[in-house]
Structures are given as structure tokens and as C-alpha cells.
Amino acid sequence: MAIKLFNSQTSMFCEKVRVVFALKKVPYEVIDVRADERKSLLEYTNQRKVPTLNYNGECVIDSTVISARLEKDHPQNSIYPEGANNKGLCLAIEDWSDEVLVHANHAMRRADTPEAKQKAEAEWDTLFKTLELMYAGKKFIFDNKMTIADISIFSQLHYLYTAVKYDVPAQYKNVHAFLENMRQTLKLKSLAESFDAPSL
Numbered sequence: 001m002a003i004k005l006f007n008s009q010t011s012m013f014c015e016k017v018r019v020v021f022a023l024k025k026v027p028y029e030v031i032d033v034r035a036d037e038r039k040s041l042l043e044y045t046n047q048r049k050v051p052t053l054n055y056n057g058e059c060v061i062d063s064t065v066i067s068a069r070l071e072k073d074h075p076q077n078s079i080y081p082e083g084a085n086n087k088g089l090c091l092a093i094e095d096w097s098d099e100v101l102v103h104a105n106h107a108m109r110r111a112d113t114p115e116a117k118q119k120a121e122a123e124w125d126t127l128f129k130t131l132e133l134m135y136a137g138k139k140f141i142f143d144n145k146m147t148i149a150d151i152s153i154f155s156q157l158h159y160l161y162t163a164v165k166y167d168v169p170a171q172y173k174n175v176h177a178f179l180e181n182m183r184q185t186l187k188l189k190s191l192a193e194s195f196d197a198p199s200l
């Protein structure tokens with residue numbers, strides 16, 4: 001039975017999972033949910049969210065759960081750092097990125113008045129300051145090895161400057177250096193390119 005990913009090319013959470021698949025060099029089929037307005041996804045899962053995986057017949061929903069599931073069966077090129085403490089920290093950062101950065105992305109995307117835009121910019125400014133500290137003097141957060149923490153953060157930032165069309169301000173030099181490292185590691189031709197390579 002094949003592994004099938006219910007995917008939307010513009011979803012940041014789907015991009016996160018596509019990177020994990022590529023890192024682990026696990027082949028999978030893509031089902032574009034936009035092609036049938038999520039009809040087949042709804043039929044299969046009774047819910048609308050992507051990424052959803054049909055993992056050899058097992059239904060797995062949510063990018064964090066999917067990533068952990070892939071790691072379990074395909075431990076090569078681990079998406080977690082070495083050691084229990086670092087793994088705990090990595091999972092906490094993954095969750096922070098998926099819950100907090102995504103909130104700031106939605107706020108920026110929905111900002112339709114100058115006040116709302118200003119508020120969203122202030123929210124991102126606080127987050128950029130945190131990211132700037134996290135990446136100070138570091139290529140990636142843990143041991144100079146790309147983990148799911150970096151992948152989650154990259155997916156949200158990528159969505160911010162492509163779909164939302166809000167550029168990371170130039171003053172955040174460590175954030176820019178991180179994005180450039182991710183571009184090179186993921187072999188993206190440009191930072192705007194969405195990640196869909198089958199393997200890395």
C-alpha cells in the first residue's frame with residue numbers, strides 16, 4: 001500500500017511535512033486537495049485539515065504527529081537533536097512555531113486596516129527579536145544540524161514572505177542568515193520557491 005499525502009502546495013504545515021519526507025527519502029504520493037475541493041479528504045477523514053496522511057492504510061492527521069510517525073518508522077536522518085533534554089526543547093520550539101508564529105501569520109494576512117497592520121507588525125517584531133536571539137551565532141538551533149524546530153520555523157517564515165507578502169525586515173540579520181542556510185540545505189533556487197523536492 002502506498003503512502004498518500006493530502007496536500008495543499010501553499011499550506012505551511014504541508015511544506016513542513018514535505019521537508020521531513022525529503023530528508024528521510026521516503027517516497028509518497030501527493031493528493032492535491034484543491035483539485036476536488038477537499039472532497040476525497042472529507043470522505044477519508046471527515047475533517048478538512050491538511051496535512052493528512054494515509055500511511056499504508058493508517059490515517060495520521062497534523063504535521064507534528066505525521067513527522068513523529070515518520071521518524072518512528074524511518075529513523076534515518078533524524079529530525080530531532082541528540083539527547084532527551086534537547087529533544088524536549090526541540091518539540092517545545094516546534095509547538096511554539098506551529099501555534100505562535102502561525103497566529104502572527106494569520107494576523108498579518110487578515111490585517112485590513114492600518115491599525116490591524118500595525119498590531120500584526122508589532123506581534124512579528126517581538127517574534128523576530130526572539131528568533132534573532134535563537135539563531136545568534138548558529139546555523140541551526142541544535143548542534144548545527146537541521147531539526148524539526150528549524151523546519152517548522154522556516155515553513156512559517158516562508159509563508160510570511162511568499163503568501164502574506166511581508167518581508168522579514170533587513171535589521172534581523174540572524175533570521176536572514178538562517179533563511180539563507182535553509183535555502184542552501186533544502187537546495188532551493190530562491191527563497192520564494194516552495195519546497196517539493198522528493199528527496200534531499
Ligand SMILES: N[C@@H](CCC(=O)N[C@@H](CS)C(=O)NCC(=O)O)C(=O)O
Nearest residue numbers: 011012013048049050051062063064
Ligand atoms: N496543527 C495543524 C494545523 C493544520 C492546518 O491549520 N491546516 C490548514 C492549512 S495550513 C488547513 O487545512 N485549513 C483548512 C481548514 O481548517 O478548513 C498541523 O500542524 O498540521
